[in-house]
Amino acid sequence: MYFYRNAEMHMPQTLLFGQNSINALSSEVKKLGKKKVLFVTDKVMQQAGYVEKVRKLLEEAGVDSVILPDVSGEPRDIDVEKGLKVYKESNCDFLLGLGGGSPIDTAKAIGILATNGGKISDYMGADKVKNPLPPLIAIATTAGTGSEVTKFTIIADTKNDVKMLIGDSHIVPTISISDPMFTLSVPPKTTAATGIDAFCHAAEAYTSKKSQPLTDTLAISAIKLISENLRQAWCNGNNLEARTNMMLAATQAGLAFSNASVTLIHGMSRCIGAIFHVPHGISNAVLLPVWAEFTYIANPEKFADIAFAMGENLDGLSTLDAAYKAYEAMKRLCKDIEIPSIEGLGINKDEFEKYISKMAHDAIVSGSPGNNARNVNEETIIELYKKAW
Numbered sequence: 290m291y292f293y294r295n296a297e298m299h300m301p302q303t304l305l306f307g308q309n310s311i312n313a314l315s316s317e318v319k320k321l322g323k324k325k326v327l328f329v330t331d332k333v334m335q336q337a338g339y340v341e342k343v344r345k346l347l348e349e350a351g352v353d354s355v356i357l358p359d360v361s362g363e364p365r366d367i368d369v370e371k372g373l374k375v376y377k378e379s380n381c382d383f384l385l386g387l388g389g390g391s392p393i394d395t396a397k398a399i400g401i402l403a404t405n406g407g408k409i410s411d412y413m414g415a416d417k418v419k420n421p422l423p424p425l426i427a428i429a430t431t432a433g434t435g436s437e438v439t440k441f442t443i444i445a446d447t448k449n450d451v452k453m454l455i456g457d458s459h460i461v462p463t464i465s466i467s468d469p470m471f472t473l474s475v476p477p478k479t480t481a482a483t484g485i486d487a488f489c490h491a492a493e494a495y496t497s498k499k500s501q502p503l504t505d506t507l508a509i510s511a512i513k514l515i516s517e518n519l520r521q522a523w524c525n526g527n528n529l530e531a532r533t534n535m536m537l538a539a540t541q542a543g544l545a546f547s548n549a550s551v552t553l554i555h556g557m558s559r560c561i562g563a564i565f566h567v568p569h570g571i572s573n574a575v576l577l578p579v580w581a582e583f584t585y586i587a588n589p590e591k592f593a594d595i596a597f598a599m600g601e602n603l604d605g606l607s608t609l610d611a612a613y614k615a616y617e618a619m620k621r622l623c624k625d626i627e628i629p630s631i632e633g634l635g636i637n638k639d640e641f642e643k644y645i646s647k648m649a650h651d652a653i654v655s656g657s658p659g660n661n662a663r664n665v666n667e668e669t670i671i672e673l674y675k676k677a678w
Contacts, residue, residue, distance in 0.1 A: 296501035298548050299440050299458045301427075301465040306540060308533060311428065311468045314343065318350035321424050321463070327381040328354040329372060329396040331362075334388050337474055339430065343387055355379040357395075360388070362568055363452075364395040365445040369409050372399040383424040386462075389483065390434030390443070390569060393427045397442040397460050400425050409444050410453060414656070418457035427462035430471040432522070432535035433483025433570050435490050435543020437465040445563055452559035454655055461547070469529065469536040477523050480535075481626040482570035484519040487511065487539040488622070489573045493552040494545035496584065496591050497660045504549035507541040509598050514538035516599040516622065523626045553665060554580045556657035557674065560648035565636050574628045579677040581616040587663035592616070631678045638678070645674050 305313050326347060334340050335358055347354050357372050376384070376399055384403075386396030398409050400422035405412070412418055427437035436442070440461045444453050475483070491511035494504050515538045521531035557580075558572035585592040592612035597603055599618040603611040631641065649670040652658055658665050665673075 296503065296548075298503055299461050300544055300547070301438055301462045303464045304438065304540070305464070305466045305468075306537065307468070308470055308529070309468060311343070311346070311466055311470070314346040314426075314466065315349040317464050318347060318352055318426070321383060323352065323383040323424060325353045325355065325379065325381045326383050326385050326426075327357060327372065327376045327379065327396070327399065328385050328387065329357045329360060329392045329399065330387040331360045331392055332358060334392070334430065339387060339471060343385070343428065347385075354385070355381060360392045360395045362391055363445055363562060363566060364391045364398065364443070365447050366409050367447055368395050369398040369402065369444060372396075373402045376403055383426070384422075385426040385428070387428045387430065389429070389431040390436040393429070393434070393436040393462075394442040394444065396425060396427070397422070397436070397462075398444050398455070401442075401455070401460065409455070410446055412455045412457070413453040415456045417455075418459045421459050424463045426464045426466070428466045428468070428471075429536070429539070431475055431479065431483040432469070432472050432532070432539040433486040435487065435539055435546065437462060437467060438540055438543040439547035441547065443559065443569065450563050451651055452563040454559065454657070467536050467540045469533040472532045472536060473526060473529070475526065477526065479570075480523045480526065481519075481628060482568060482574055483539070484515060484522065484535060484626070485574035485577060485623060485628060486570035487535070487542045488515045488519070488619075489554050489577055490542035490546040490551065491515070491538070492577075492581075492595060492619075493554055494542070494549040495595065496588050496662045497549045497552050498662065499660055500549045504545040508545040508549070509594060511538040511542040511545065512595055513598040514541070516618070519622065520625055550660045551657050552661040553584065553658045556652040556655045557648070557670060559655060560651045561631070563651070564644050564648065565634070565641075567634055567636075571628070571634065574623060575631050575634065576677055578616065578620040578623055579673055581619045583673060584661060584663045585612040585616050591662075631674075641678065645671050648674065
């Protein structure tokens with residue numbers, strides 16, 4: 290393989306992974322030398338007892354915490370503005386996000402405004418964050434979003450029904466903790482959605498036009514782990530081996546797409562989420578098979594690699610036929626864990642068709658489809674939306 294361009298890797302300063310790795314939080318927080326944290330989370334984390342567990346560890350480090358407990362399922366600009374007000378009024382000096390992608394993304398966005406000012410919409414796009422954020426701790430409780438290790442945050446613009454993708458190396462968390470013990474209570478539907486979200490991260494990163502050798506290694510490992518463990522984690526949430534392997538895969542996939550970018554799936558899915566308020570993971574999942582069937586022909590070598598990593602028998606097949614096996618394997622994985630079609634999400638068909646042109650336009654504007662191995666335009670995306678219905 291000849292790699293002919295420069296590449297960069299951005300990742301957290303400290304990445305803690307493994308069962309009960311959360312117990313290292315106190316010692317890591319002490320190293321920051323900070324005294325008061327804005328603790329961004331949601332009600333589910335409070336009900337599960339995770340907020341209290343983390344709060345006690347912060348107290349052991351001599352840190353006071355101010356809880357921002359009611360982050361919405363899909364982070365919005367108004368959540369960010371509310372959080373910033375609390376951060377300033379409480380004289381906080383660093384941030385912590387506990388949960389899935391929503392609390393962590395919200396914490397990232399609050400951090401952007403805390404040191405850069407303005408409105409969060411000012412930072413939509415790439416490399417617009419000029420000043421470093423306050424120290425940020427990201428604790429993942431799902432094996433999927435990858436936000437705990439990435440340079441991205443996704444925030445809904447509530448006035449324009451657009452999910453804003455914001456990317457900058459300053460956004461990467463200072464400390465990332467991926468403890469699979471937090472995922473044991475995640476219900477099957479969320480396990481399925483976040484697991485396929487992680488798979489999308491890996492598959493898109495591996496086939497992206499911005500892929501590179503380091504991200505390829507992480508992505509293909511994640512694909513293999515998810516293919517071998519997601520069904521088991523979905524069937525039996527107490528399967529600690531499967532949960533641990535899924536958390537590892539999600540971390541690897543997050544690092545991969547943070548540095549190689551996502552492609553068409555995410556460009557299209559953010560638009561579904563923005564208009565119809567579908568959780569990010571499931572809006573990605575419903576598009577995965579359609580994306581694979583459309584894209585495999587443009588990079589058959591890499592799709593063949595994906596098929597092999599997913600355990601497909603490729604003996605005697607041409608590269609193109611092996612690549613098609615990847616599409617079939619992805620479709621089967623989604624079926625096995627009961628990922629629905631777009632129609633199965635309960636979206637009204639007339640409403641969906643009403644917004645299809647806007648969604649196609651917004652997908653292109655987001656920039657992610659430009660990384661896809663097979664080129665697309667708005668007309669192509671409209672047809673893919675219809676096919677995914």
